[in-house]
Amino acid sequence: MIPASFVYHKAASLKEAVALLAALPEAKLLAGGQSLIAAMKMRLARPSDVIDIAGLRDLSFVRRERDRLVIGALTTHHDVAVSADVQGAIPALAQLAEGIADPAVRHMGTLGGSVANNDPAADYPAAVLALGASVRTTRRTVAADAFFTGMFSTILEPDEIVTEIEFPIPERAGYCKFRNPASRYAMPGVFVAAKGKGARVAVTGAAPSVFRVVDMEAALSRRFATDAIADISVAVEDMTSDLHASAEYRAHLVTVMARRAIQAALG
Amino acid sequence: MTAITVTVNGEPRSTDVEDRMLLVYFLREALRLTGTHIGCDTGHCGACVIHLDGRAVKSCNMFAVQANGAAITTIEGLAKDGILHPVQEAFREHHGVQCGFCTPGMIMTAVDLIRRKPKLDRPTIRHELEGNLCRCTGYHNIVNAIETAAKDMDTNS
Structure with missing residues (x-):
């Protein structure tokens, strides 16, 4: 082609x-x-x-800043996966990067590209949203909650470029996805993060854009355990239905993946 | 058109390429290095894997202009002085080949894998081969070949 x-x-x-x-x-x-x-x-x-912009090497880095991890927009998935700083601070993020597509794709694909593209089934948006990250651009700093606006769309202006993403380091986090057997895309993927009494849950690969599950967050803030969310489901009518999975199946998998992500976060 | 210089299998090549030319077409049609295959043409199958500055990448999913200034190794560049690379030798020994179409990509992926992870177990090999499809489903001997090559290269290093 x-x-x-x-x-x-x-x-x-x-x-x-x-x-x-x-x-x-x-x-x-x-x-x-x-x-x-x-x-x-x-x-x-x-x-x-x-x-x-791949030649702008200044945008490829991982930097630990006390309670934060800052990753340059042009850092490849591979470099995030093997970074000792990422593995040490947010192992779930390193594990997520290691699970994107395949090794050859991970050698080229970048954090900033994935986040700016906001593919409905991309992995990184779930981590950015669940960790409450901040997206820095050539113009401003945007909270994850305001950044993703819909299918393949973000708050980015046409001449605005993502430069780095700042992730607050959680006490615990976990990511689990059901991988489409052909494309390896999340179908769906759930990222869970907890710090202090707060917890955040973000889902990708289930709806037109990444989203949070506030009912699960409230339950996990009371008690961070797999059975705390076992009876909480997302609304079927909000889910995508296509040849890979029906909306009902996706809704079911969200709860299953959330339980597994919590299990992973608990180690 | 953009003028590019790329070092391919150790040899510098300078040429003008159409901006939209994919790297795999540059290798196959401009340089006649047809060992790199076009399989799915959608980035899934891995038949087009080459090494760009030492890292495995899919040459159907990048433009030739992106490789300007880079060093590329293709399957043709692995054997030295008529002696097969240890991974090629292991594929031959273990018959990690059925129709052979996926083989160049499998071998380029395997060489990159062994460089990154010299100590390999079978589940890791299978996980790392997710971006390389063998439509003959001949994975078993491919995994055997990579496992053997990794051990041989580790012993000899």
Whole structure:
């Protein structure tokens, strides 16, 4: 499959990338390209211009800052998975990264690309939302709760670029997904995080966009245990139904994956 | 068109490429290195796996222009002076091949895997092969080959 023609630009700086985005309304940013190029080959995306930011090495890092972990937007899934800082601070996040797609995809795909794309079945949005992370961009810092706005959409402006994500380090966290046997995408995936008396639960791969389950959060805030949420289900009418799974099946799997994620968080 | 320079199997190659040209077409059609295969063309099957600056990537899911300045190794670059790479040798020894279509990608993935994780057990090998599909379903001997190659390379290093 051959993508439609476009003009390639290699950005030498973040500033140049922002200027190109502002000047070229039909342009797309290219980081790892693992979603964009597949979409371009299917001609689901036909950007006039492609702005390659993969060379901006300053945006590839993991930094531990006391009770926070800051990860650069261009850090690959592989580099997150093998980072001693991530494994030490938020092992569930390292485990999530290790479970995205396959090794070759993890060598290219990036944290920022995944979060900016907000694919309904991507893994990272669940971690960003459940951990209450902050998304830093070339313009501002946005709380995860405000960042994801719908299917493949976020609060990002057309000429705004994600630069890094700051994750508060939880006391415990766990992620579990039912993997689509063909694509390995989450169907669904549940990320659970707890700190102090609070707990957050975020679900991906079940609805048009990542979402929180406040009933489960309230139950887990009272008692962090698998049976605390065993009788809590998400609304079937909010779930996606497609050839891979019916809405009823997805709703059922959300509770099952949540229980397993809690189990993982409890170690 | 964009001018690129890529080192392929140790040899620098400079050429103009159409911006939309996928790396796998550049390798197969411009350089005639047809060992890298196009299987599913959607990033799932792994027949097109090559090494980009030492890391396994899917060459059907990147543009040739993205490889500008990089060093690429394809299946053709593994054997040295007529001697097969230990992973190639193990695939031959264990018959990790049925129709052979997936083999170049399997071997490139296996070489990358053994570099990252020299101590391998069978469940790890199977997990790491998730991005490489064998439509003959000949995984058993492929896993045997990789397990043997990892042990041999570990002993000899």
